[in-house]
Amino acid sequence: xxxxxxxxNLRIAIAENPLALTKEDNxxxxxxxxxxxxxxxxxxxYFVKFYDDHIPxxxxxxxxxxxxxxxxxxxxxxxxxxxxxxxxxxMTRLGPLMxxxxxxxxxxxxxxxxxxxxTDKYANxxxxxxxxxxxxxxxxxxxxxxxxxxxxxxxxxxxxxxxDLDGIAAMIFANPHMKxxxxxxxxxxxxxxxxxxxxxxxxxxxxxxxxxxRSGHPLLATGLGRALSYxxxxxxxxxxxxxxxxxxSVDTGENRFVKHFLKHIQRRINVLAGTLKGVSGGFLxxxxxxxxxxxxxxxxxxxxDPFWQTVGNMSFIPENSQILQRREGYRxxxxxxxxxxxxxxxxxxxxxxRNLLETKDTPTLFEYWSFFLIKDILDGMLKNVSSKTIVxxxxxxxxxxxxxxxxxxxxxxxxxNKNCMGSSGSKPGEDFSLYENIGESYxxxxxxxxxxxxGKNLLILDAKYKGKRGTGTFYGEDESGGISKWxxxxxxxxxxYREAIRNVAGAFILYPGEEAVMYPAHNAKRRYEGVxxxxxxxxxxxxxxxxxxxxxxxxxxxxxNEA
Numbered sequence: 001x002x003x004x005x006x007x008x009n010l011r012i013a014i015a016e017n018p019l020a021l022t023k024e025d026n027x028x029x030x031x032x033x034x035x036x037x038x039x040x041x042x043x044x045x046y047f048v049k050f051y052d053d054h055i056p057x058x059x060x061x062x063x064x065x066x067x068x069x070x071x072x073x074x075x076x077x078x079x080x081x082x083x084x085x086x087x088x089x090x091m092t093r094l095g096p097l098m099x100x101x102x103x104x105x106x107x108x109x110x111x112x113x114x115x116x117x118x119t120d121k122y123a124n125x126x127x128x129x130x131x132x133x134x135x136x137x138x139x140x141x142x143x144x145x146x147x148x149x150x151x152x153x154x155x156x157x158x159x160x161x162x163x164d165l166d167g168i169a170a171m172i173f174a175n176p177h178m179k180x181x182x183x184x185x186x187x188x189x190x191x192x193x194x195x196x197x198x199x200x201x202x203x204x205x206x207x208x209x210x211x212x213x214r215s216g217h218p219l220l221a222t223g224l225g226r227a228l229s230y231x232x233x234x235x236x237x238x239x240x241x242x243x244x245x246x247x248x249s250v251d252t253g254e255n256r257f258v259k260h261f262l263k264h265i266q267r268r269i270n271v272l273a274g275t276l277k278g279v280s281g282g283f284l285x286x287x288x289x290x291x292x293x294x295x296x297x298x299x300x301x302x303x304x305d306p307f308w309q310t311v312g313n314m315s316f317i318p319e320n321s322q323i324l325q326r327r328e329g330y331r332x333x334x335x336x337x338x339x340x341x342x343x344x345x346x347x348x349x350x351x352x353x354r355n356l357l358e359t360k361d362t363p364t365l366f367e368y369w370s371f372f373l374i375k376d377i378l379d380g381m382l383k384n385v386s387s388k389t390i391v392x393x394x395x396x397x398x399x400x401x402x403x404x405x406x407x408x409x410x411x412x413x414x415x416x417n418k419n420c421m422g423s424s425g426s427k428p429g430e431d432f433s434l435y436e437n438i439g440e441s442y443x444x445x446x447x448x449x450x451x452x453x454x455g456k457n458l459l460i461l462d463a464k465y466k467g468k469r470g471t472g473t474f475y476g477e478d479e480s481g482g483i484s485k486w487x488x489x490x491x492x493x494x495x496x497y498r499e500a501i502r503n504v505a506g507a508f509i510l511y512p513g514e515e516a517v518m519y520p521a522h523n524a525k526r527r528y529e530g531v532x533x534x535x536x537x538x539x540x541x542x543x544x545x546x547x548x549x550x551x552x553x554x555x556x557x558x559x560x561n562e563a
Contacts, residue, residue: 005038006031007097011051014038018080021049042085042103048094050079087362087465091287098286105512106362110538114369115356117542119156121372125387125404126342147275148353150268150340155291157336158265158298163329165295169302171329176307177255178248185245189219192241200224202242209239251311253318254330260314261337262303268340269296285357363465370463370510370536371416371450373544375406377553378452381560382408403447412560415451420501422446441500448497448507452556457563459528459556460497460507464490485515486533494531505529505563508555510536516551526562528555 004015004027013027021027040046071094074082085092089103089111106114158165184202213235219225220235228236273292318324324334352368355361385407403417420440426432450461464486486509494507498521506528508518518532534552537545 004031010097012097013049013051014040015047015049016044018047018049018076018082021047021080024051037091037098037100039100039102040085042088042101042105045073045082045084048081048083053079055079089360089362091285092360093286101360103362106365106538110540110542111360111362111365113540113542114365114538115152116156116160118356118365118368118372119152121375123153123156123339125375125406126339147272148357151272151288151292152353152357153336153339154265154268154272154295157332157339158295159291161332163332165298165302168329168332169298169305172258173305173307175327175329176250177252177323177327177330178250179252180246181249182244182246184242186240187243189237189239189241192243195241196244199242199244203238203240206242207238207240210236211239213237249310250307253314253316254321254323255308255311256314257317257324257337258330258333259303259308259311261333262299264337265299266296266303269299285360288357363463366465366512366538367449367463369538369542370461373536373549374450374452374461374552374556375414377549377556378406378408378412378414381557382410382412384408410560411455413451413453415453417447417449418451420446420448440502442502443500446497446501448501450510452559454560454563456503457559458501458504459559459563460494460501460504461534461552462490462494462497462507462509464509464511485513486511486517491519491531491533498531505559506531506555508532508534510534510552512537516548526558528559 003017004013004020006013006027008028011024013021013024013031015021071083071085071088071092072081073084076082083094085099085101087103088101089106090101090108092099092101102108103111158168163171184199186207213220213225215235217225217235217237219237220229225237228234228238269292273289273296324330352364355364356368387404387406389404403415403419405416405418406414408414422441422444423437423439425443426435448460449463452459452461490509490511494509497507498504505526508528508531511533513533513535514537516532516534518527518530520527520530524530534555535545535548536552537548539545
């Protein structure tokens with residue numbers, strides 16, 4: 001991409017050097033021709049200048065309630081701004097200006113595969129939570145934030161999965177659930193070729209349409225004709241006959257559920273579009289608007305098929321139906337329905353999912369990805385006993401902390417964002433004999449990302465991706481923009497965890513780099529008793545480098561066997 005870039009409609013110019021943003025006429029004469037999407041690099045700093053005295057609102061506030069200060073680093077005189085897209089990747093926007101950010105650490109295709117992996121693991125975790133529906137639903141998840149999680153599930157299961165919504169519709173229409181129905185209709189006697197005893201009985205008890213037959217009529221020779229003549233003394237015969245008609249109907253409880261759920265999806269999509277778009281009319285991530293529109297159109301096409309015209313309204317959900325649980329097409333929709341209704345069981349930070357979808361925040365993505373990889377390791381070693389949300393309240397800081405706890409057999413636990421509560425502290429001159437430190441941390445609260453515990457012993461694994469801004473490279477970046485090595489300041493944080501938190505055997509950073517190091521502590525008896533850095537780099541398909549995950553699995557296995 002050549003610079004400066006200039007948009008005549010917006011009267012906005014972008015350059016790598018602020019000195020290139022001179023008078024508007026000069027910029028216009030040498031500016032790159034405007035493309036539909038502006039490509040920028042995550043590593044670089046850019047400067048944006050508005051040539052209109054009125055700076056558009058979109059540059060400070062976007063549709064979802066986000067400030068674009070996510071990207072704005074400095075504001076200078078004469079409507080000049082310094083921007084950077086550190087840690088972002090893929091499509092984003094500066095108001096109506098579409099931008100594609102290139103990221104060398106986690107490219108866009110790997111980002112999307114990691115997000116799909118997290119979504120699938122999140123869904124599995126939701127179904128494993130053994131708490132009553134809605135018990136952990138918190139007020140903080142109402143409104144915009146929960147909408148991001150709903151959108152993530154709808155996108156994953158209706159657009160990105162195989163089968164997608166079109167495939168689900170095709171499977172249901174190709175093999176719909178039907179039931180055999182029967183009804184009795186009246187037919188003219190000359191159109192009746194076979195009569196069952198039950199039909200004849202119904203005709204005689206409910207029919208009052210009879211005719212007089214001429215002498216010698218063939219019907220008088222039938223058993224019914226003789227019986228009627230004997231009973232009435234007249235040559236009469238019924239003019240019509242009740243017949244049982246059998247046919248297959250698609251008006252079943254299962255199809256009523258599908259019709260109801262498709263209408264529910266359409267309502268949710270409409271709500272999501274309004275909720276996520278907000279008041280200023282756009283998304284920070286334009287893919288959200290595109291995907292919502294695609295889901296809406298596919299769902300409309302499915303729901304408007306003539307197939308549904310004879311399907312009634314749902315009065316109950318046939319939850320135990322084998323059709324909903326097993327038949328292709330039906331089971332995918334029933335699984336999504338269950339997931340959307342059970343998602344409140346699992347209280348991950350909804351702000352995190354806003355960051356994952358709106359700003360495509362790679363540090364948050366890496367943190368969740370690392371957690372679910374550790375969970376996969378433990379799932380392969382031990383039997384899962386229970387999963388639940390842990391809510392702890394800090395009265396001093398007036399904060400509520402939420403984390404996830406997964407229990408395994410053998411007193412093994414996996415924690416996500418475990419809040420190690422601190423102590424109240426002591427003051428000079430106070431009687432020290434009266435002081436009691438009851439917190440897990442002897443100073444302030446500490447919240448490591450991932451904790452594996454066995455009994456009282458802890459192994460801390462802290463996902464590290466984002467570093468300090470400043471001169472030089474960014475968090476261990478090499479010249480190509482990747483990450484090769486840890487930073488000493490992150491090792492220092494592991495020292496803090498190991499020294500301040502009770503019963504920590506080892507504390508290690510997980511980072512998307514290449515080099516590994518373990519520093520056994522003084523008097524350590526095992527290699528993991530210390531601090532260090534462990535690489536965990538994502539590859540295509542959201543899978544980690546095998547050597548990296550194998551090393552981490554061995555450390556966890558050693559800890560569980562020896563702790």
